[in-house]
Amino acid sequence: MTVTIVTLASSQVKKVLLTFILISAIGIFAMAQDAIGIIEGLRFESDSEKELWEAGQKNPYLLFRAVQAERSLSDEKWDGLVSELDKKFNKKGTHLSVLRSIFEKSHQQLFKTYEQHSTFNDMLEEGKYDCVSASAALALLLERYGFVYKVVETDYHVFIVVNHEGKDIILESTLPIGGMITAPTEVIAYLEGYKADDSTQLKSLNQRLGAPKADLSDNAIFRKVNLTELAGLQYYNDAISYFNDQRFEKASTQLNKALKLYNSERIEGLKALAEEQANLLASN
Template sequence: MKKGLILLALLTLHVTTSHATGEKYLSSDTKLGLFIRSEFDDLSPEEVLSYESSFGEIVGKLKEKQASMKSEVGFLKYVFYTVHRKMLGEYEQYVTFSDIFKKQKKYDCVTGTAFYALILDELGIDYKVHETDYHVYLVAFSTGREYLFESTDPLNGFAWDPKEIAERRAYVNKESLRINAELAMTGLASEDVALQKATYIDTTVDLRQLAGLHYYNQALRQFNNNSYREAYKMIIIAQGIYPTQRIKNASAFMFSAAFED
């Protein structure tokens, strides 16, 4: 088991879910159910409806602003900072999506990015969510330009200069490659030297796949808390939504940890 614990310690560096009952309380328009499906057993119908109400309220105000603003960059900048100020309070790794709606408004890069994605969906603005080894971020598209939404940077998280966006994306990938090389993450359990060359993840995911990453994070949180069977429940949901190789690997490992007795 000691060797396995080392592997999970490495997996936790990646940054990057009984739901049928609660789904009837969710509007199909908001898609909030994608990100709170693992919590339906613990949430009352009133809580779920309050989350949807809060979400609908901020969307409504943003739509009013959207109708009155002529500058696209000005509006998207307004969206980024208004949402961050009102909904994203305290950063904490591996929090649940519903924490955004609670008093401290805790979020991490996955849940913060997911909230922006849900907002932009409602506003009819195209975007792509980028998954890397240790981080996710969002790039919006409008009038032929890109706009960076970096949820973990409340002061300078919005950018529209192409050079700055390219530099920040390159930095994220460089950090992934550096950390992976140092930890020899690729091919960790392989004797094939060719498989041990450090690589990094840089791909785009849709909203459903982003939900998979969220539940992957929840599985890691439960595992780190020694709640192995809860971790396995989370990773199974993640794998069902987004069956990437790293999620499959974590699933196999968490199964052995949860049922080794």
């Protein structure tokens, strides 16, 4: 009788173990399928880009490094800046002086020369930056040090709003002097200049996100984007360069990746236009 009980108990344990193994296997398979789904149908320029893209799904810094990743990459400047800011943060925490250091030190060490359509890698290697790559750097640092912030996408520009002790502060990355706007009246005026009208349509799909615009009328886009979506906008900017050079297939390749990161109407619209132009060229 005792032997029978032990045998039954052993059989039940085996069933439990088999069930656990089966569930685990299903879970691992599902995760693998998800990972395959992320890169399915996408074309990468190099192994470096593909590796950075995959690792970047968990680490946005690497996702920003994926665009134009053909050359050898160095993290020396980034690591040096982070090391310096870490020391400041360890003493002060999320203090206004730390926020100011993030803005000023980024300009001193990373943002050397404004150039429209400069990738994150251009910024780290050559000091060239635009509003997308510079805002990405600032947002990554704000995330690291626990500041409350949002990245704002507009028609042709990206900027950051930090909420510090209940007050909004603008970080305008393209202005090394005066780009950290703290006065409440100036913050309100800045934001009002970019507020969108729901009845307005985006005028141009193939104009890059770049410097602050001079014309403060007829805005179509004013929305918060996360770091992954901002990386999508960097791919979008890269695609525009190819599109304007009439390299429409290359533009479509970059836009496919942009759409995976950010399901945006402007990216979808330019992708459709690039594919249409590519077909027209092929038929001639």
